[in-house]
Structures are given as structure tokens and as C-alpha cells.
Amino acid sequence: MSTTNIILCGVGGQGTVLASKLTAAASMAKGLNVRSAETIGMAQRGGSVLSYLRIGECASPLINNGCADLIIGFEPAETVRALSYLKEGGIVITSDRAMMPVTAALQGSDYEGSKMTDYLKSLEGGRIGKLVIVNTDDAMHDLGSPKVMNMVLLGAAARGGFLGEVTIDDIKQALVKKVKPQFHELNFKALEYASV
Amino acid sequence: MHKEFLMGNEAIGRACIAAGVNVVAGYPGTPSTEVLETIAKENDGSIYVEWSVNEKAAMEVAAGAAYSGARTLVTMKQVGLNVASDPLMSLEYVGVKGGMVVLVADDPGPISSQTEQDTRTFAEYSKVPCFDPSDAKEAYEMIFEAFELSEKYNTPVFMRPTTRVCHSYQSIDVRDYAEYEDHRPDGFVKDSKRWVIFPKLSFANHAKIEVRNEGISDEFSSNERNAVTAGTVRKGIVAQGISYANVKDILDNTEGQKPALLKISTPFPFPEKLASEFLKSVDEVLVIEELDPYIERHLLQVCGKFGVNVKITGKLTGSVARSGENMPDLVQKYINDFMGIENASCELSETPELPVRPPVLCAGCPHRASFYAVKKAMKGKETIFAGDIGCYTLGNAMPLDMVDTCLCMGAGLGIAQGVGRVKPDTKCFAFVGDSTFFASAITGVVNAVYNQADMTLIVLDNSTTAMTGHQPHPGTGHTMMGEFTDKINIENILRGIGVETVVRQDPFKLDEAVGVIKKVADEPGVKAVIFEAPCCVLFKPETPYEVDLDKCVDCKMCIREIGCPGVVLKDGHVAVDPALCNGCGLCSQICPCNAIGKAVKE
Numbered sequence: 001m002s003t004t005n006i007i008l009c010g011v012g013g014q015g016t017v018l019a020s021k022l023t024a025a026a027s028m029a030k031g032l033n034v035r036s037a038e039t040i041g042m043a044q045r046g047g048s049v050l051s052y053l054r055i056g057e058c059a060s061p062l063i064n065n066g067c068a069d070l071i072i073g074f075e076p077a078e079t080v081r082a083l084s085y086l087k088e089g090g091i092v093i094t095s096d097r098a099m100m101p102v103t104a105a106l107q108g109s110d111y112e113g114s115k116m117t118d119y120l121k122s123l124e125g126g127r128i129g130k131l132v133i134v135n136t137d138d139a140m141h142d143l144g145s146p147k148v149m150n151m152v153l154l155g156a157a158a159r160g161g162f163l164g165e166v167t168i169d170d171i172k173q174a175l176v177k178k179v180k181p182q183f184h185e186l187n188f189k190a191l192e193y194a195s196v
Numbered sequence: 197m198h199k200e201f202l203m204g205n206e207a208i209g210r211a212c213i214a215a216g217v218n219v220v221a222g223y224p225g226t227p228s229t230e231v232l233e234t235i236a237k238e239n240d241g242s243i244y245v246e247w248s249v250n251e252k253a254a255m256e257v258a259a260g261a262a263y264s265g266a267r268t269l270v271t272m273k274q275v276g277l278n279v280a281s282d283p284l285m286s287l288e289y290v291g292v293k294g295g296m297v298v299l300v301a302d303d304p305g306p307i308s309s310q311t312e313q314d315t316r317t318f319a320e321y322s323k324v325p326c327f328d329p330s331d332a333k334e335a336y337e338m339i340f341e342a343f344e345l346s347e348k349y350n351t352p353v354f355m356r357p358t359t360r361v362c363h364s365y366q367s368i369d370v371r372d373y374a375e376y377e378d379h380r381p382d383g384f385v386k387d388s389k390r391w392v393i394f395p396k397l398s399f400a401n402h403a404k405i406e407v408r409n410e411g412i413s414d415e416f417s418s419n420e421r422n423a424v425t426a427g428t429v430r431k432g433i434v435a436q437g438i439s440y441a442n443v444k445d446i447l448d449n450t451e452g453q454k455p456a457l458l459k460i461s462t463p464f465p466f467p468e469k470l471a472s473e474f475l476k477s478v479d480e481v482l483v484i485e486e487l488d489p490y491i492e493r494h495l496l497q498v499c500g501k502f503g504v505n506v507k508i509t510g511k512l513t514g515s516v517a518r519s520g521e522n523m524p525d526l527v528q529k530y531i532n533d534f535m536g537i538e539n540a541s542c543e544l545s546e547t548p549e550l551p552v553r554p555p556v557l558c559a560g561c562p563h564r565a566s567f568y569a570v571k572k573a574m575k576g577k578e579t580i581f582a583g584d585i586g587c588y589t590l591g592n593a594m595p596l597d598m599v600d601t602c603l604c605m606g607a608g609l610g611i612a613q614g615v616g617r618v619k620p621d622t623k624c625f626a627f628v629g630d631s632t633f634f635a636s637a638i639t640g641v642v643n644a645v646y647n648q649a650d651m652t653l654i655v656l657d658n659s660t661t662a663m664t665g666h667q668p669h670p671g672t673g674h675t676m677m678g679e680f681t682d683k684i685n686i687e688n689i690l691r692g693i694g695v696e697t698v699v700r701q702d703p704f705k706l707d708e709a710v711g712v713i714k715k716v717a718d719e720p721g722v723k724a725v726i727f728e729a730p731c732c733v734l735f736k737p738e739t740p741y742e743v744d745l746d747k748c749v750d751c752k753m754c755i756r757e758i759g760c761p762g763v764v765l766k767d768g769h770v771a772v773d774p775a776l777c778n779g780c781g782l783c784s785q786i787c788p789c790n791a792i793g794k795a796v797k798e
Contacts, residue, residue: 067524
């Protein structure tokens with residue numbers, strides 16, 4: 001009985017939910033059981049958000065510390081925050097673009113994304129088995145849209161074979177059903193964008 | 197049957213439709229809101245669905261429909277049950293005719309609530325039977341059983357999911373349309389001996405209810421949802437809800453010695469016989485539950501009643517945390533401690549310092565402008581800013597710091613009056629949103645006018661119930677059935693109550709707004725300012741603003757004064773994030789150098 005455990009994390013409004021729903025739909029189309037859970041309500045307004053996604057047999061939608069096969073991070077500090085969920089040698093795919101919280105800006109914080117990505121790099125080969133860092137500014141520029149980062153990150157996970165039995169073609173089929181036709185081309189391009 | 201990927205709340209809503217529910221009423225509140233929304237969205241027109249003005253109104257509407265033989269559902273969050281408790285406490289004594297399910301979503305953590313109260317405890321207090329699902333699938337199936345139990349015993353029945361059940365998704369089997377039940381209520385039949393609560397009726401029914409609940413307890417003891425999984429040692433774990441799911445996952449992945457496991461899905465009336473059998477099979481028990489030590493107390497009670505000598509541990513012994521959620525890592529620790537296994541650590545060393553990210557008002561939120569106008573107008577004065585429940589509670593965050601108190605829905609008005617009674621020189625303000633105004637602030641205004649208080653009411657009217665996901669309310673002009681109605685006008689209500697000074701003001705016209713507040717706050721008695729600007733999430737953003745680096749002197753006043761997430765520091769300089777900016781222009785009115793203006797289109 002193997003379960004694929006995925007954490008999607010970021011800041012409210014970054015599109016973690018759609019990425020989670022597409023993966024769930026793709027899994028269900030293959031006859032796999034899926035559970036997920038996400039942050040809703042007061043906590044999501046500008047706060048850290050975390051979605052759990054579990055493909056396969058399990059009782060809870062929540063993932064235990066040290067049990068995630070994959071973390072998809074939409075913001076580098078949020079990726080680091082979620083790291084205790086990662087199993088030894090698990091996979092991390094993350095955006096490098098820092099989102100500065102208002103409180104940090106007020107205190108004149110020197111929070112930079114590079115500190116987080118440097119830390120992640122220092123764990124590669126040990127706690128992190130494979131690390132994929134996506135340059136989000138480049139991706140947004142090349143793709144011409146800030147709204148498809150979720151598909152860039154999800155595409156990297158699928159093409160890397162990190163979603164268990166779910167393939168990039170499964171994700172594309174699910175996307176066609178969930179997303180309006182005029183956005184298909186852009187989303188397909190985003191799914192294929194990052195090198196894994 | 198067919199499979200669908202549903203959120204717990206969607207599953208509950210869909211089950212109610214399939215169970216032939218006729219009338220649905222509720223008041224929005226996280227984590228319960230999506231239940232009623234699902235029914236409204238999937239409604240083929242045969243179900244009456246309303247967002248009521250508050251939970252008490254919803255409970256009474258549902259009760260009247262249930263008196264008339266309809267299958268009814270009433271939805272709310274746990275603190276909403278406090279508002280609805282008056283009708284519910286009496287309703288249990290009177291009973292119902294059609295099936296009535298009272299959906300109350302609890303919020304361990306709490307994640308988006310004022311309290312960590314436990315509806316299972318309320319069930320015992322009110323004598324209303326209670327179901328406690330452990331996932332979306334069980335919640336779906338339980339709804340049918342809850343309606344049946346309600347009709348069998350003519351009692352309202354609680355369905356009590358918690359946040360992690362409400363907001364988790366699962367692929368589950370749901371009924372096809374052809375399998376939906378059809379209930380045709382026959383209408384209210386007059387019978388004053390049944391429907392009019394008098395002491396004599398209460399006395400007679402009280403005795404009947406206690407006997408009935410003993411019977412339901414026995415029924416629950418043989419209910420298969422209260423499942424026992426055998427263990428390999430004479431130790432046992434008792435769990436409920438999401439805690440049960442977390443325990444099961446851990447035990448399923450455990451090799452070696454395993455404790456027995458009992459799941460309690462029907463906490464009230466407590467299945468005592470089943471529990472006593474389980475207790476007899478073990479020497480030591482660990483109870484893993486969220487919120488109150490409800491099951492733990494009942495097990496202790498069963499031990500005394502049935503003469504079982506077992507050690508029971510849990511919240512009361514400090515073995516399980518008394519507040520907060522039972523996340524998998526905690527559950528793992530509790531089980532390890534119980535079984536005498538060493539805890540492995542997954543914590544990372546030398547993590548860089550992470551930015552804290554508390555929730556904040558959105559970029560472009562009109563509440564920010566309203567709070568800032570009042571703050572500026574009242575600078576240097578002795579003030580109290582009594583807040584209330586809604587997005588605008590977030591006005592407490594720095595740098596606005598404009599919420600001195602927050603208690604419960606509509607409480608700000610009374611708090612402001614009370615503070616003023618103690619120190620009459622204080623300028624007392626109460627802030628209330630439009631939906632909260634209708635839900636429970638009107639009596640506070642009547643009280644203030646009648647008792648001649650000296651205070652300023654600030655209504656933050658953004659034309660929606662924003663925090664819970666933009667539900668309509670009496671001031672929006674449309675209902676959950678999709679009908680357009682006359683908007684109930686807040687100014688007219690205030691004038692009708694006798695508030696003579698009522699000013700409507702656009703909060704984004706900063707100087708004007710500051711002037712209005714200064715003038716109004718100086719008047720004696722009860723006066724009101726209604727800040728009118730729609731929630732920024734409901735409209736397409738205006739052209740974003742940008743910082744002219746030639747004019748900006750990096751004084752950072754825009755950041756320090758209003759704390760908008762759209763104004764950021766980039767490479768040490770102030771910048772507007774175009775992806776977040778809603779184009780409200782508040783920052784441009786604060787900048788002393790006129791350095792912030794509408795972005796020029798490329």
C-alpha cells in the first residue's frame with residue numbers, strides 16, 4: 001500500500017488550490033483514491049497557506065512530519081517553513097521569488113529569497129534528495145503571464161515523475177476539463193517550461 | 197452511485213439534497229459556510245434555501261419548517277450556536293415532526309474562530325443527539341442516518357464536523373439523481389398541546405427525553421460507525437473525527453505491538469455499553485480527541501457506572517494537549533509515549549529566520565482607508581476603538597492598530613458604551629461591518645439611543661459578507677434563491693431608531709473622510725458614519741499605482757502609515773507591486789512628496 005504525499009505551500013492567492021485540484025482530478029481519472037486539505041478563511045488572507053495532497057490509500061488528509069515525498073513551494077520562505085514535512089531524501093520544487101510580508105517591510109527586514117534558496121541548496125543530497133529551483137521572474141517574463149506559476153511548478157513535478165503514478169499527460173487531460181479553452185495553450189507552455 | 201472529489205462541506209450539502217431536504221437556513225461562518233452554498237448552487241428549485249440574518253433566525257425558520265413536516269437543515273459555526281442556543285434549548289423539549297439536522301462546524305486550533313468550544317458538550321447540555329464524522333465520506337453517509345434518527349424520535353439532531361473534515365477533499369461515492377429521496381411535507385397541523393411550550397409540557401417531555409436518550413445510547417452502542425479495531429496488547433486508544441483518521445494512519449504504518457482502537461462517531465448520547473465492553477478488554481486507555489475531554493469524561497463515568505478498573509489518560513491527565521489541533525506529528529508523539537516508544541525527530545537544524553506572515557487586510561481594502569481616516573481624525577485624543585467580527589478585525593494589525601477590543605458578533609457597540617460609562621471623556625467608537633450590523637448590532641444601537649450613550653458608530657459597508665466568501669445579506673438586494681429584493685437601508689434603520697446624525701462617506705476620499713469624523717465625533721449623543729465602498733475582491737482592479745523614483749525620498753511613510761501589502765520594499769526602495777495593487781490610491785494621498793501616481797500604460 002503506497003501513498004504519494006505532496007505538500008503545496010505558498011502565500012494566500014498564489015494558486016496552490018488549482019494545482020492541488022488538477023492533480024487530484026488526474027489521479028481520480030486513473031482510479032486512484034485521493035485526499036486533500038487546505039487553508040480557508042481568515043488564515044488565508046495574506047498568510048501562509050499549505051495544502052496537503054495524498055494519492056493512494058490513507059485515512060487522514062493530513063501528512064505527518066517526515067512523510068512528504070514532494071514539496072511544491074510557491075514562495076521560498078514558505079518552502080523552508082514546510083520542510084519538516086519532507087521525508088529523508090524527498091523532492092523539493094520551489095519558486096525563488098520572495099514575497100515580503102507587510103510586517104517585515106515595516107521593520108525594515110532584509111528578508112531575501114536567496115537566503116532561503118541557499119539554505120535549500122545546502123540540504124541537497126542529504127535531507128533533500130532532489131531540488132528544483134524555478135526562476136520565477138524569468139518564467140513570468142518568458143511566458144508573458146504572472147498567473148501560471150502554479151502550472152510551471154506542477155509541470156516540473158509531473159515531468160520529473162514525482163507525482164506517483166500521475167504523468168504529465170494525465171495533468172494535461174485534467175487541465176483541459178477544468179480550464180477554459182482560451183487558456184489551454186498558455187497553461188500547456190507553462191507545464192513544459194521548467195527544466196527538471 | 198458514482199465517484200466525485202468533494203470537500204467535506206460539499207459532501208454534507210450534496211447528501212442533504214439526496215436525502216430530500218426541503219428547507220435550508222443558516223448564517224455564514226468558517227468552517228461551515230460551503231454546506232449551504234453547495235445546496236443553493238445545486239438546487240433544482242425544489243429546495244428553499246436562505247442566508248438568514250443570524251443563526252437564531254435560521255434556527256427558528258428551520259424549526260417552523262420542521263414543525264410542518266419538512267426535512268430541514270440549519271447551518272452555522274460553533275459560535276453561531278451560542279446565538280441560536282435560545283431557540284434550540286427549548287426546541288429539544290418541544291421536538292419536531294420533519295427531520296431536522298443542525299449542522300454546527302467546530303474549529304479546533306482555533307483557525308478562524310473566537311473560541312475552542314465543543315458542540316459535543318453542547319449536545320449533552322441541550323440533550324440533542326450528535327454525530328461526529330471523521331471524513332467527508334462518513335459525513336455524507338451520516339446525513340441520511342441523522343435525518344432518519346431525527347424523524348424516528350422527533351428530535352433535532354446535531355451533525356458536528358470539525359474544520360479538517362469540513363475543508364478536506366476526498367473521492368467518495370455519491371448517489372445518482374435517480375436515487376435521491378423525495379419528501380413532501382403535509383404542512384403545519386395545529387396542536388397547541390404539542391407546539392406551545394409550557395412548564396407542564398416541559399416537565400413531561402424532559403422525563404421522556406431522558407428515557408429516550410438512554411435508548412439511543414444503546415442504539416449507538418451497536419452502531420457500526422463506533423468501530424473497534426483489535427490490538428495485539430491490552431492497551432487501547434479511543435479517538436474521534438480527524439484525530440481518529442490520524443491515529444489510524446499511524447497504526448496502519450506501525451509494525452510490532454499495536455493497541456486496540458475504538459472510534460466514537462456518535463458522541464451523544466454516549467454509547468456506554470460499547471465503551472464498557474472495550475474498557476474491559478484493556479488495562480490502559482489513551483483518549484485522543486480535540487476540544488473538550490468529552491469522551492475521556494464519559495469513559496471515566498462508564499468506569500464508575502459499570503465497575504471497570506482501567507487507567508484512563510488523555511487531556512485530563514496532561515497526556516494530550518488541552519487546546520489546539522491533534523496534528524499527525526502530535527498524535528504520533530502521544531501514541532509513542534503511550535506505547536513506550538522513543539520519539540524520532542524530523543526537525544531541521546539551523547533553519548534561517550523565517551518571516552512571520554499574519555493575515556492582513558487586502559491591498560485596496562476600503563477598511564484600511566476607513567480605519568486610517570478615523571485614526572488621523574482622532575490623533576492625540578483619548579479614544580476607544582471597539583472592533584467586531586469580520587475582515588475588519590484585521591484592522592488591529594500594525595501599523596493601523598485600530599482595534600482595541602473584539603469579543604463576539606455585534607459586541608463592539610455595547611463595549612464602546614460600557615467603556616464610556618466608566619470614563620465619559622473618552623471618544624468611544626464602535627466599528628461594525630454591514631453583515632454584522634444586520635446580524636446582531638441593531639439592538640446595540642437601540643440600547644445606546646435609549647440609554648443616551650455618547651458614542652460614534654462606524655459602519656464599514658462593503659456591500660457583502662466578505663470574510664466568509666461574499667455571501668448576500670439584507671443590505672445587498674439579493675437572496676440565496678437568486679431573487680432581487682429591496683435593499684434594507686442602514687441609514688434608514690439608524691434614523692428610524694433615532695440616530696439624528698448619520699453621514700455616508702467614501703473612505704477613499706481621505707481628507708473629506710477625516711473632516712467628517714472630526715465633526716461627527718464632537719457632536720453629543722449617538723451618531724454614525726457609514727463608510728461606503730465595495731469589497732475590493734469583488735471588482736476588477738483599477739489601474740495600479742507606481743512610485744516615481746525621481747520624487748520619492750524613501751521616507752517610507754506610505755508603508756509605516758497604512759501597511760498595505762501592495763506597497764513593498766524592492767532593493768531597499770519603496771515600490772508598488774503591480775500584481776497586488778488594486779489601484780485604490782490611498783497611498784498616493786499619504787505620500788508627502790506626491791511620488792505615487794497611477795501607472796502610465798505602456
